[in-house]
Amino acid sequence: MGIPASRLKREVQRGHSDAYKSRGAWCFTWRQLACIALRRWTLAEIHDALGDDAATVLPPLLMLRSLTVRLPEYLVRALETIAAEDGTTVEGCLEGELMDFAGTIASRIETAIPGFRRAYLFPGME
Numbered sequence: 001m002g003i004p005a006s007r008l009k010r011e012v013q014r015g016h017s018d019a020y021k022s023r024g025a026w027c028f029t030w031r032q033l034a035c036i037a038l039r040r041w042t043l044a045e046i047h048d049a050l051g052d053d054a055a056t057v058l059p060p061l062l063m064l065r066s067l068t069v070r071l072p073e074y075l076v077r078a079l080e081t082i083a084a085e086d087g088t089t090v091e092g093c094l095e096g097e098l099m100d101f102a103g104t105i106a107s108r109i110e111t112a113i114p115g116f117r118r119a120y121l122f123p124g125m126e
Helices: 004-013 030-040 044-057 072-087 090-109 116-121
Strands: 018-021 025-027
Touching: 030 044, 030 090, 044 090, 090 116
Parallel strands: none
Antiparallel strands: 018 025
16 A cells, blocks of 8 residues: 655645655655545555554544445435546445535534544544
8 A cells, every 4th residue: 555755745745744854755644644545545445455454553433344225226326426437436435425424423423432533533633
């Protein structure tokens, strides 16, 4: 799951990182690399790349869990269409939509599910 140096440099130039140059080499914090990775790959892709290490690197509420749902055909087709347009999977598209939902309930749900806000904001600051 390597991130090309050119991509990291572009992130710095756009002001999206806490990077600095040291002896001619770009240096990034782990948090900043995680932010870049989460913008580039789905959580499922990151889990696949981390393998067994995912459980030790990511907060417990970011562990993946399978869920089977039944949705109306129009919603399934909409997800498929948007996923194809965005170059992602239906799972990735749905994850993005549900992240928006999670942001609207983060404060409300934290009491019922301790750690929810931390997982939602990962790897950012609380």
